[in-house]
Amino acid sequence: MDQSSPLLRLQNLSHAFGSLLACSDISFELHSGEVLGVVGESGSGKTTLLNCLSARLTPTNGIVEYDLRGRGLTDIYALSEPERRLLLRSDWGVVMQNPRDGLRMEVSAGGNVGERLMAVGARHYGAIRSEAEDWLEKVEMDLGRIDDLPKHFSGGMQQRLQIARNLVTKPRLVFMDEPTGGLDVSVQARLLDLLRGLVRELGLSAIIVTHDLAVARLLADRLMVMKDGKVVESGLTDQVLDDPHHAYTQLLVSSVLQV
């Protein structure tokens, strides 16, 4: 594997909703195994950025390139729609803030996890189920609930299920939008531990959007701080949080309550 070639490359990405410029002129490279945190307050454009990166919103400007298996860096918006959809189901994962947006609530936990496998041609029930069980174990869920519907799960369990559902095809890149938002503090903590562990164990690369600096500190190697659609500062997470240069970053860091 060429260490110097990025996994994801962004060049001059901008997106406008009509006359509202949601994010402007953003560029960066993500290498294999890196976790990039994107922090900012509401309205900073971080969610728009994530949607543009994860092939779900065509940016009004700029190029998003991903290192496709066997093809090298490819402009993802130059792919056909079925190719993009396949990418989203196989080599990529997207974990939504609200697990209801990322799960099939009327399909059992096992079915949710097995869906991607079946979507790429798995046809042996026993094998699919056994792999679903492995993944439920990995996300520390009770195997006895494999046939239960997610609408009967707590928020934390739904989020774990969403993570398992995305990781079953062993994606190389995972996008997460506020993965712990809305969860109880203790549930958040467990989930963050899980995510850290999985990222290390599976060698995942990830882009995590969050407004919570503690989450960023815990999960991300690198950080990008966004304000009003622009990246005001970026660098290693510990450097940005310990030695913030930009006025806005300093404000953010100093605003965090210490427990």
Next chain:
Amino acid sequence: MTGGNKDRAVTGADSEEGYNFAYLDEQTKRMIRRCILKAVAVPGYQVPFGGREMPLPYGWGTGGMQVTASIIGRDDTLKVIDQGADDTTNAVNIRRFFARTAEVETTEVTEAASIIQTRHRVPEDPMTEDQILVLQVPQPEPLRPLEPRETECRKMHAYKEYGLMQVSLYEDIARFGEIATSYSYPVMVNDRYLMSPTPIPKFDNPKMDGYPALQLFGAGREKRIYAIPPYTKVKSLDFDDHPFAVQQWEEDCALCGAEDSFLDEVILDDQGGKMYVCSDSHYCAKRRAAGHQGTLSEAAGRAYAAAVGATDEEEH
């Protein structure tokens, strides 16, 4: 083997009475035939069509009737069955409709019909290349129970993304230990399109594979037409370790002794007495006429005759 009714039109339907041949105007029939051609060209693909108001509400076979009306000619012979029977209300009504508006010959004999319109069964007697089977469709979209968004369903068909259908079979096995779907069992047509074969029992699915007759499907409420041209591959979905299997009965037909037809359960009395008889009424009658007999007891026979008393008259 000839026979069957000739329901003469009561009012002598013709253009003077205000109805065109077979009820629909010619331009509509041409539009529907164009859609049928497109459907035949792309087996299993749902073609939208401009469905017309029919003198029945949705849910009563208007789609099938529009297809039949568009292909039927004066020399055709029409058979109509409902759950295999020629003598139920729906079958009788639809047959009479075409007898009046098209003045075509009608029949109950499968081999004698050129067009067979059916609700929820494929005839037991194999059909030939000279025949057309028209099936009535309540919900043409096999993915609808799983994916409510029409836009998403269209993309899934366009990109052959059918994992979700497999998921529903998985759910069956997880919940019931086996694929519990026993009708409307999803099939892959020509290795390309996922199709609902209509609520026929899965028992009938294998018949559709490589069928010599043209199969046309009409959905009136949803306004879709699809088709399986003759000799097309139709494969029921399954898992490698849970292969597709048809229903089995321990009993044979109580009337004619058939071992290989789809059997209906008939309750005979208030004590729970029951028997199993062929769903395909013509098939059963044919076998009985040829001398086959089932194990029907006297009492059961009388009860059955009492229940279907009206039909006995029409059978001759």
Next chain:
Amino acid sequence: MTDDKDANPVIRVENLSKDFVLHVQGGARLPVFANLNLEVAAGDCVALYGPSGCGKSTLLRSLYANYKPGGGHVWVRHAGDSGDDWVDMAGAPPHRVLEVRRRTVGYVSQFLRVIPRIPARDIVAEPLRALGADLDAARARAEVLLARLNIPQAMWDLAPATFSGGEQQRVNIARGFLADYPVLLLDEPTASLDADNRAVVVELIKEAKARGAAIVGIFHDDEVREAVADRIFDLSRERAAA
């Protein structure tokens, strides 16, 4: 500061400058140091010296890229996949710096940043895990170090959040010394420790030196400094000289 003729330089600081601009306080500018130069060889231990506020910690953190200098370079010799290479911690792309941190430069900070609910053993074992080591092997090594630093076995499964300052510091030290980094940065490693544990730390530092590690540290304790440091880098004088 003389160069040893057998020296094998592993760190080269060139013209390093750093000041802080506090926007939250109206843009106040705090200069720390300017145009610092420093070279550290393998097996060498340099003690950063000077009064409080002269920038010792800032310099140490800059070596780790935890602080971003305003000017200058921090060259670190890094054994990458394609052979040895000099990486400028102050300017290299993030993935390069992360690689250097993973394999070449270890950092023992003054305060353990507590990750909630991870047991002490696993916190210590993490650097070896990051290098791809087997979980059990990494844990076993972690246990050896924890034992050496007199952390009772009963505490190995506990999360350090409830440990005393000294205990947390020892967990931090164990973590820093677990993998054999060619470069070690130590920020007040013995600050909260008693005499026995200070001695253990001195031993660990000497062992690291013996295997060829370059060490840069801040040692408030004179005894410890004298025991381990080969030379002093006095920031108050270096600043003045620059």
